Amino acid sequence: MVSERGLQVLRAIVQDYVDTNEPVGSKTIVDRHQFGVSAATIRNDMALLEDEELIVAPHTSSGRVPTDKGYRVFVDHLAELRPLSGAQRAAISTFLADPVDLDDLLMRTVRALTRLTGQVAIVQYPSFARASVSHVEFVHLGGTRIVVIIVTDTGRVSQRVAFLQGELDESDAARVKVAIAALVTGKPVADAAQAISDLCAAPAGASRVDDAVRTVARIVAEELDDFRQDRLVLAGSATLARREGDFRGSISPLLEAIEEQVTLLSLMGEMVADEQGLAASIGRENASFGLGEASIVTSDYDGAGTRARVGLLGPTRMDYPTNLAAVRAVALYLTRLLDEDDSSR
Structure with a gap:
C-alpha cells in the first residue's frame, strides 16, 4: 500500500523525469522538493513504489523512472491541469479565428496544437450521420x-x-x-x-x-x-522523429497508424472520458493497437450536434497536465466556434 507521501514522491519522479529525461534519485528529490525528510526515507518510499510497479530502475544506477502504471496513477490521482497562459490562449483564439469552412478550422486546430505542445495533434471530424x-x-x-x-x-x-x-x-x-x-x-x-x-x-x-x-x-x-466516413486531421508527425529517443523500439508503428488512421480512430473510440470530457490512454494500454510505447490524451468537443475528439499523440514521457489542459482549451474553442456557426445559419 502506497502512503500519501509515497504518492507525492511518485508525483516528483514523474515531473522531474518529464523535465530532464534522466532517472530520478532520492537525493535529487530531497534537493528539489520540500518533503522535510531524509534521502534514506525517500529511498524507502521509492522501494515501496517499485514494489507496486509504479517506478523502475532503467539500469544499475540509483535513479528511477515511471512505469506505464505509474503514469496512470499520476494522471488519475495526482496530475493538476496547468491553466494555459494568457498568451497561449490568445494565440489559440487568433489562430482559429475566421476559418473559411470546417476543413480549414480543423486543419488550423491541429497546427495550433502541435505548435503549442510539440506533439502529434489529432482532431476527429464530427459525425455527419445527421447532417443534411x-x-x-x-x-x-x-x-x-x-x-x-x-x-x-x-x-x-x-x-x-x-x-x-x-x-x-x-x-x-x-x-x-x-x-x-x-x-x-x-x-x-x-x-x-x-x-x-x-x-x-x-x-x-x-x-x-x-x-x-x-x-x-x-x-x-x-x-x-x-x-459519412470517420476521418481525422493530423499535424506534427515530424515531432516523432525528433523525439525518437523517447521510444524504446521503432516509431514505425506510430507512423503507420498516423498514415492509415483506422487504428487511431478505433483507439480514440474506445477511450473513456471523465466528467470533464478528458481521457488518456497510456503505453501498454495501447498494446492491442500496436502502440504500446505511445500515449494519447484527448478532450471531447461538440460539433454538428454530435461529439468528437481532439487529442495529442506522443511518447509516454509527456507532460500530461499541460497536454490535457491544451486539448481541453482547444476543444472549448472548437465547441464555441461551431456553436456560433450553427446559430448564424
Whole structure:
C-alpha cells in the first residue's frame, strides 16, 4: 500500500523525469522538493513504489523512472491541469479565428496544437450521420467540364471537378442543375444518397440531359459517402522523429497508424472520458493497437450536434497536465466556434 507521501514522491519522479529525461534519485528529490525528510526515507518510499510497479530502475544506477502504471496513477490521482497562459490562449483564439469552412478550422486546430505542445495533434471530424445537404451547386465550365459543389448544414463543403460524357449547352446545364438540387437539397446525407441510388437503379433516359443528371448524381453520391466516413486531421508527425529517443523500439508503428488512421480512430473510440470530457490512454494500454510505447490524451468537443475528439499523440514521457489542459482549451474553442456557426445559419 502506497502512503500519501509515497504518492507525492511518485508525483516528483514523474515531473522531474518529464523535465530532464534522466532517472530520478532520492537525493535529487530531497534537493528539489520540500518533503522535510531524509534521502534514506525517500529511498524507502521509492522501494515501496517499485514494489507496486509504479517506478523502475532503467539500469544499475540509483535513479528511477515511471512505469506505464505509474503514469496512470499520476494522471488519475495526482496530475493538476496547468491553466494555459494568457498568451497561449490568445494565440489559440487568433489562430482559429475566421476559418473559411470546417476543413480549414480543423486543419488550423491541429497546427495550433502541435505548435503549442510539440506533439502529434489529432482532431476527429464530427459525425455527419445527421447532417443534411443544404446546397448543391453545378457549375458548367463549358463543353464537358463541370464543377460540383456540395454544402451540408454542418458546414462541410466538397468541391469536385469532373467531365461529362457529352457536351451541354447552357439551357441543358440549367436543367441538370435544377434536377440535382431537387434530388438532394434539404435531405439528410443518408436519404440523399438513397435518392441517388434509386435514380441510378431506374431505367436510363435517352437524352443527354438524363445522362448528365446521372453522371452528376454519381459524383454527388461519392462525395456524400466520403462525408459519412470517420476521418481525422493530423499535424506534427515530424515531432516523432525528433523525439525518437523517447521510444524504446521503432516509431514505425506510430507512423503507420498516423498514415492509415483506422487504428487511431478505433483507439480514440474506445477511450473513456471523465466528467470533464478528458481521457488518456497510456503505453501498454495501447498494446492491442500496436502502440504500446505511445500515449494519447484527448478532450471531447461538440460539433454538428454530435461529439468528437481532439487529442495529442506522443511518447509516454509527456507532460500530461499541460497536454490535457491544451486539448481541453482547444476543444472549448472548437465547441464555441461551431456553436456560433450553427446559430448564424
